[in-house]
Amino acid sequence: MRNDRRLHCGLTVLALALALVPCAARSAGAPAIAAFDDAFVKVNDYTLTIKAHEVLGSRTQTRTYNYWWKRPDKAKTLIVDGDGRGSGGVWTGGDTVSGHQGGMLSFIHLKVGIHDGRATSLRGYTIPDGLIQNEVDKYKTIKGELTQKGGPSVDGVPTDEVNLAVADPSQYQGVTRMILYFNRNTHFPVRQLRYAGDQIVADETFTDLKTNVGLSDNDFPF
Numbered sequence: 001m002r003n004d005r006r007l008h009c010g011l012t013v014l015a016l017a018l019a020l021v022p023c024a025a026r027s028a029g030a031p032a033i034a035a036f037d038d039a040f041v042k043v044n045d046y047t048l049t050i051k052a053h054e055v056l057g058s059r060t061q062t063r064t065y066n067y068w069w070k071r072p073d074k075a076k077t078l079i080v081d082g083d084g085r086g087s088g089g090v091w092t093g094g095d096t097v098s099g100h101q102g103g104m105l106s107f108i109h110l111k112v113g114i115h116d117g118r119a120t121s122l123r124g125y126t127i128p129d130g131l132i133q134n135e136v137d138k139y140k141t142i143k144g145e146l147t148q149k150g151g152p153s154v155d156g157v158p159t160d161e162v163n164l165a166v167a168d169p170s171q172y173q174g175v176t177r178m179i180l181y182f183n184r185n186t187h188f189p190v191r192q193l194r195y196a197g198d199q200i201v202a203d204e205t206f207t208d209l210k211t212n213v214g215l216s217d218n219d220f221p222f
Helices: 002-029 031-040 132-141
Strands: 045-056 059-070 074-082 088-091 096-100 109-113 144-150 159-166 177-183 189-196 199-211
Touching: 031 132, 031 159, 031 177, 132 159, 132 177, 132 189
Parallel strands: none
Antiparallel strands: 045 059, 045 199, 059 074, 074 088, 088 096, 096 109, 144 159, 159 177, 177 189, 189 199
């Protein structure tokens, strides 16, 4: 009986060890991600500007977003340039967004589903999808081959380049490869590219990042 218990315990430990292998392999393959995680744990809130260009079939969309985020799950966006200028939304967890359109109807606020076309980008990216920590998390969770190398200078900033060759593009709107460039000094992302074959279908730059600015719940009216 004791031998059976020992065998059972041994198999359990082995199973747990094997379950942790993919995560360990991901960390080993991209130390820039681990460095980001270490830096991000010290962040309570941030503001950020994201410039995004997306392609879907024959359609394109170019936007500049201002982002606000506060732990644990409050986010706000405002489109300050490009398609949909003046539109904004607030997400406080869950599957709904409170927002408004730009222009003359900006005073009308509605609650819609998080995946509603009025609350997403051309390629269907949601408000929480655009949060930098969630962008990084995709490189941990999407199945594929992850590698890292020294990256190019982005706006004068030295970077580490993390590449993910997506194992099943059909699960991600045909995206075959994703590249995230991390500021080598701050360890935060500064640019991201998504490819469908040889075509760039999403190009995002992350600028004007300010952390621990003292945002309150009142900054996220829902």
